Amino acid sequence: xxxxxxxxDDILACARSxxxxxxxxxxxYADIADVVGIRxxxxxxxxxxxxxxxxxxxxxxxxxxxxGLANLERQVSDPLxxxxxxxxxxxxxxxxxxxxxxxxxxxxxxxxxxPEEVGLExxxxxxxxxxxxxxxxxxxxxxxxxxxxxxxxxxxxxxMATVHGAMLSARAYGDPKxxxxxxxxxxxxxxxxxxxxxxxxxx
Numbered sequence: 028x029x030x031x032x033x034x035x036d037d038i039l040a041c042a043r044s045x046x047x048x049x050x051x052x053x054x055x056y057a058d059i060a061d062v063v064g065i066r067x068x069x070x071x072x073x074x075x076x077x078x079x080x081x082x083x084x085x086x087x088x089x090x091x092x093x094x095g096l097a098n099l100e101r102q103v104s105d106p107l108x109x110x111x112x113x114x115x116x117x118x119x120x121x122x123x124x125x126x127x128x129x130x131x132x133x134x135x136x137x138x139x140x141x142p143e144e145v146g147l148e149x150x151x152x153x154x155x156x157x158x159x160x161x162x163x164x165x166x167x168x169x170x171x172x173x174x175x176x177x178x179x180x181x182x183x184x185x186x187m188a189t190v191h192g193a194m195l196s197a198r199a200y201g202d203p204k205x206x207x208x209x210x211x212x213x214x215x216x217x218x219x220x221x222x223x224x225x226x227x228x229x230x
Contacts, residue, residue, distance in 0.1 A: 034065065035073045037063050038073055039084050041059045042081065042084050043126075043130050046081070046130055046134065047126070047127060050133065050134075051137050052140070078144055082142075082144045082145050082148055085148035085152065086148050092156065095116075096113075106163045106166050106172050107167060110160075110163060110214060114206075118203075121194065127203075128194050128198060129191065131149050131153065132191040135149050153187070156187055160182075160183035164179040165179035174218065186217075189213050193207075193209035194206065196208075
């Protein structure tokens with residue numbers, strides 16, 4: 028079974044890289060077969076169709092993200108540090124090119140042409156990430172550790188959109204440092220300044 032799961036993992040990892048590089052329609056089973064070094068029939072054994080493959084990939088990504096965020100919650104209690112750790116994770120992934128773009132963010136940009144089964148998983152990831160960010164921002168605001176300009180839910184959507192936009196900017200400019208240039212000011216704005224916390228105005 029370990030060999031089967033390893034092959035399956037290799038196929039999923041390859042598919043993720045190919046999607047990040049060229050989108051949903053930018054690869055075929057033949058491409059994966061070349062990279063992984065197996066026959067196309069072997070890929071079909073694990074994932075009968077491309078829809079099955081990408082749906083599984085996105086579901087796995089969401090599960091891994093949720094597990095990673097739960098682990099972050101256990102290791103870091105301060106809301107601002109949790110947000111910094113989250114952006115720091117992506118900053119490192121972009122800098123070393125191990126994951127230069129969130130596969131769900133990239134697929135979200137292609138939702139109009141994606142099979143519905145894949146789209147459902149992509150939307151589920153966005154809802155899950157938004158819920159986590161909302162909880163962190165709500166807790167940080169309640170304890171006076173974060174300064175919000177809007178509701179926690181709205182701020183969560185701004186945060187998520189900024190992170191994904193920062194990935195796009197890093198790619199557009201061919202400069203990994205752009206990610207921090209874009210996300211840094213957002214983190215600075217959220218950092219509460221104690222004395223002026225009660226004087227904040229909605230933007």
